[in-house]
Amino acid sequence: MISFEKVNTLKGEIVVPSDKSISHRAFILSAMAEGKSKVLNPLLSRDTLATKAALAAVGAKFIEIDNGFIIESEGFRNFIEPNDIINCENSGTTARLLTGLFAGQNKYFVLTGDNSLRKRPMGRVIEPLGKLGAYIVARENNRFLPLTIIPRQLKGADIVGKVKSAQVKSAIILAGLQADSKTIYTEQAVTRNHTELMLKSYGVDLKIDGLKIEINPVDRLKPCEISVPGDFSSAAFFLGAALMFENAEILIKNVGLNSTRCGMLDILKGMGVNFEVNLKSDIGDPFGDIFIQHQEFEGIKIDGDIVANIIDEIPMISALGLFSKTPIEIRGAEELRVKESDRIKAMVYNLREIGAEVEEFDDGLKVYSLKEINKKANLKSFDDHRIAMINILLSKRFGQLSIDEIDSIDVSFPDFISKVDSLSLK
Ligand code: S3P
DSSP states (O other): OEEOOOOOEEEEEEEOOBOHHHHHHHHHHHHHBEEEEEEESOOOSHHHHHHHHHHHHTTOEEEEETTEEEEEEEOGGGOOOOSSOEEOTTOHHHHHHHHHHHHTTTSOEEEEOOTTGGGSOOHHHHHHHHHTTOEEEEHHHHTEEEEEEEOOOOOOOEEEOSSOOHHHHHHHHHHHTTSSSOEEEEOSSOOOOHHHHHHHHTTOOOEEETTEEEEOOOSOBOOOEEEOOBOHHHHHHHHHHHHHSTTOEEEEEEEEOOTTTOHHHHHHHHTTOOEEEEEEEOSSSOEEEEEEEOOOOOOEEEOSGGGGGSTTTHHHHHHHTTTSSSOEEEOSOGGGGGSSSOHHHHHHHHHHHHTOOEEEETTEEEEOOOSSOOTTOEEOOTTOHHHHHHHHHHHHHHSSOEESOOGGGGGTOTTHHHHHHHHEEO
């Protein structure tokens, strides 16, 4: 059990941790490339370290330098078959992307994960990879980790995505690059496109036409240098915090502004929130600074394709319903039920615990503004880093609300508390 002293406001500037999605992909694509790549400023958290360890197990060498790694590899055509199981820890991105990468290897692999990851759906990658000829066997009718990849040469196929998921799309892309003929993957909605964008820097130009991606087999990826920007999904907690804490003024520096990631900025605009964005680079994955001040704001109803572009920010957006003049309703977000926790259930539980009126739907929730705080609230983090960080903000905003545990923040934002403290005026 932990609780935090009340904080009156948050002021100052902050650099958020490096982007988790881009860090995973920078490690993976650099290991696939033949030669020496450089990854500067990667996120080193439990999730990305799981990806790094898995790639080291197939032969990629990570040489530590000042601000990142040189990754030296003989290329994905020369990966070695690991002599032990691969543990993806808590990371869905590691599990899904590496299942795609390794399914194309024509080698034997076993992947597993922690208690939480072993409950998350893997059928979403196993089934479409099967269409490419992959032979993967997994627990409970091919649904859950641990899974085993049996050696097979992949062939190209035409695949229509069933879930709006960048992890599934990326798994198919990584497998398709190793197949013996062309693969077409059609997404249901535009999801984060880091894999597609970054592959260009590694010398692979995918043909993209709207939701359709053409993947042709390649012999090699060329090494390159990647500098990882700040994670918009981590910045989201500070955008939210500025609206939660009266008189707050926060400048978030060097954060990734890829449009497939920062749908929350459009949502905030729709809620009447003013903020300033100063774009610093729009080559590859764009990044810049965001300045936001505390202000009053309206609620909103969110549904449709934008959900894929705010998927990790929805818990934070839903918590803002406590403070908005009118309710915040989120629909079409059934994917939240299979994240690190059931994030709909987690947010409904915590916001009700605080004293708010909340409606729960299969595919979302509706949060009404808070009338009276329950000072005795016992918040739960459900072993989920994003839920834990929202709980920390709520505890600091209202003062002394208790939280069952916050250890899970290691997954994406290990120094979250000291970053919040650096802005806190008691
Ligand atoms: C991620 C994609 C999203 C996101 C996750 C990271 C990625 O998952 O929730 O935190 O790096 O590709 P889905 O693709 O399953 O929606």
